[in-house]
Amino acid sequence: MNILYDERLDGPLPEVNKGELLKALQHALPDLDILWREDELKPYECDGLSAYRTTPMLVALPRRLEQVQTLLKLCHQNNVPVVARGAGTGLSGGALPLEKGLLLVMARFNSILHIDPAARIARVQPGVRNLAISQAAAPFGLYYAPDPSSQIACSIGGNVAENAGGVHCLKYGLTVHNVLKIEVLTIEGERLTLGSEALDSAGFDLLALFTGSEGLLGIITEVTVKLLPKPQVAKVLLGGFDSVEKAGRAVAAIIAAGIIPGGLEMMDNLAIRAAEDFIHAGYPVDAEAILLCELDGVEADVHDDCQRVREVMTAAGATEVRQAQDEAERVRFWAGRKNAFPAIGRLSPDYYCMDGTIPRRELPAVLQGISRLGEEYGLRVANVFHAGDGNMHPLILFDANQPGELHRAEALGGKILELCVKVGGSITGEHGVGREKINQMCAQFNSDELLLFHAVKAAFDPQGLLNPGKNIPTLHRCAEFGAMHIHAGQLPFPELERF
Amino acid sequence: MADFDAANALLDQVDAARANATPLKIQGGNSKAFLGREVAGEVLDTRAHRGIVQYDPTELVVTVRAGTPLSELLAALDDAGQMLPCEPPSFADSATVGGMIAAGLSGPRRPWSGSVRDFVLGTRVITGLGQHLRFGGEVMKNVAGYDLSRLMAGSFGCLGVLTEVSLKVLPKPRQCLSIRLDIDCVRALSKLAEWGQQPLPISAACHDGQSLYLRLEGGEGSVTAAHQRLGGEPLDSVFWRDLNEQRLSFFDEGLPLWRLSLPNNLGPLELPGEQLIDWAGAQRWVKSESTEIHALAQSFGGHATCFTHGATGSPFQPLAPTLLRYHRQLKAQLDPQGLFNPGRMYAEV
């Protein structure tokens, strides 16, 4: 099934007269930058999921809140779909434009408005880059904890819209745990303040609801985040294992020992070798799996925990356990992991990154299942894994220039996600549903659940103008996808039983 | 009482309420009946639906039926050396897990650990359309669809009947030590602001007008070092339970009790009544007959809730008109007949 907006399955979109809309916008907002020529629009045709491209009808690049407000009111009155975009690094096509819609780029809202070290908060505009917040807080010994690998580029508005994670989530939480307040404009151009500088707010927790809502409920115009004091020290241990099962057992044993590492990452052999070739991190290339375990905090505690983790890994059957001897080696250990995607990119003309989550105990079975599916589809899969919180990133290697390979990669990806759902996991841990996983939503949720999601949407945007076609599939699409048979305890995908 | 899956009976009662258009008053242990507005309706008692459905300590997740006594859940976690880091109060032995989530109240550790909603991973809910649905799950990270599970936390049962929740749990800290420092409130709050910017293992901070009470939690090394640095008198850790369960003498019957949730760096505040500071300043309890508490809390950038039954007709902070409109629209979508706890939070919702 094609991933681009399909009016037959995703619902009809209003017919918008581009010329008239452009005129109306220019009239109402003479100082707003609007792109409308084909060659200007082209660069905006995709986000980080570059296999899917659609040229937007118009692109608006506002700098002031009032511009966004007026623009939304105008779009609302004229029934124009609006797709928000931050930095466009999303990996699920959440900011993929619509031919019949306006792309609202929030990237120019890039000011850090206020840092209050005593209150440990930062108030920023939505286009501010994730890393820029930590950089601005650094002089005070503070930082913003969620650290997606894309943090040099992605925007905090996009982070809130995706509920982005990072390698330190298990200990420090996701975006939803680190945001205190957002300012929002509804599609009607009304201003809402959700959350506050206090730790909770009156009424329903709409801040939680809006976090991860992928631009379907409102436009985020300001974000107040929590800042944390930087840990005194961070140490990393590398454990090599001759089987993925043993590495998985070591993860469970570390947690059973009452230790919550700052980061706990696993890589399989294909990923290890790719990273080692690329970064020379010092990884054991013969290992079937490695674990990177980072312990951070106060020096004395970290020292004790390193000792404990070393013992636990050894007891779980590690063939070697190494502690980074100095900061340079620690950085090298992490560089291998953080560059795993591009490293794997060197093995193959293209790769496709998945984002399923599973209960950790299912890891060996799921990895086995992935490798069998890979064989079945004739494609290699490398695995990097936020092992602490069960978030897998299988990377499917393919060559888009070979006829049919992209299609096979997508089909394999879909199967992997369905396998995650089958073992009690989720189709997405941090990258979002966007457009990419719209069909797999039909596997994770039944039609009543999907209808309730649409009902939530209708409370904020009854006309469905904000980012239509993303995040929640229509029942029509699911019927076509043919996966509506998951229900009350009945396991779907009998064809996968052999795993 | 034994573990029992009574979801179908709950569903039948919701169906009957739908058919007869009679509102339901959702009730767990009814320990928090004092909280919120009076609800007229037939009682829907969740307590038959109880038991831990799944608990694997190494996954750091527990799934439990809503009618389970909170004390039973806490005991099971304790046996495995784990805890609910948000430290929800029970206020009574009868408190249930569903009531705990729906009330969304967190204890002294909240500013450092996160709130009840922060630990919610998944829920099963009976909706106003009489459907039993599942949102979120038992995994730490899950961004598929809207986050309806966390929305349920603190919604006082106005959006649906919780039947099951999955919660993230954590190991108990290796070391825990409580101290009392006899410093005044001005100095205490300024010290707390300073310490907050340093990697100190503080996990609770309360000031009662006389002394600052601190809890240190972490590894042996960090707790010992922090204790050496901060000094102070040893304090029995039962203090935190008494604070959480409102058993300190401050909470003795008397004037209406208000909870103010405020930005954490306001410093000392003149409030119209005796006050107790918790959460390092971010939560303040005030005993007062003033009718201006909501306005006052708002002027400080926070909100207030009255914890004394009947002291005011609107215990929760009034919402701004636009926000209230979206609350009503959301309620109308999820509970179109207005069956669940109508008016418990707000007359209009």
Ligand SMILES: Cc1cc2nc3c(=O)[nH]c(=O)nc-3n(C[C@H](O)[C@H](O)[C@H](O)COP(=O)(O)OP(=O)(O)OC[C@H]3O[C@@H](n4cnc5c(N)ncnc54)[C@H](O)[C@@H]3O)c2cc1C
């Ligand atoms: C190399 C690489 C590594 C990555 N690693 C991680 C990782 O470790 N963890 C992780 O979680 N993600 C990761 N990502 C994915 C991506 O960076 C995140 O999803 C990020 O949060 C997207 O931010 P953005 O500003 O680029 O948003 P965009 O891609 O522009 O938009 C993402 C979604 O947010 C919406 N949106 C954007 N801004 C607003 C706004 N102001 N108001 C309302 N809606 C808005 C869009 O409509 C869209 O649905 C990675 C991406 C890349 C390319």
Ligand SMILES: Cc1cc2nc3c(=O)[nH]c(=O)nc-3n(C[C@H](O)[C@H](O)[C@H](O)COP(=O)(O)OP(=O)(O)OC[C@H]3O[C@@H](n4cnc5c(N)ncnc54)[C@H](O)[C@@H]3O)c2cc1C
């Ligand atoms: C000293 C003290 C005195 C207190 N006095 C009172 C008091 O007089 N009255 C009072 O109400 N609280 C009081 N509380 C607070 C209250 O006991 C807590 O909020 C308690 O944890 C709630 O648990 P419960 O099972 O008793 O919930 P309940 O009190 O039964 O319910 C709390 C809220 O949650 C909703 N709810 C319960 N279960 C579900 C479910 N499964 N699905 C959806 N919604 C649900 C209810 O409708 C209600 O809105 C007091 C607390 C203290 C410390």
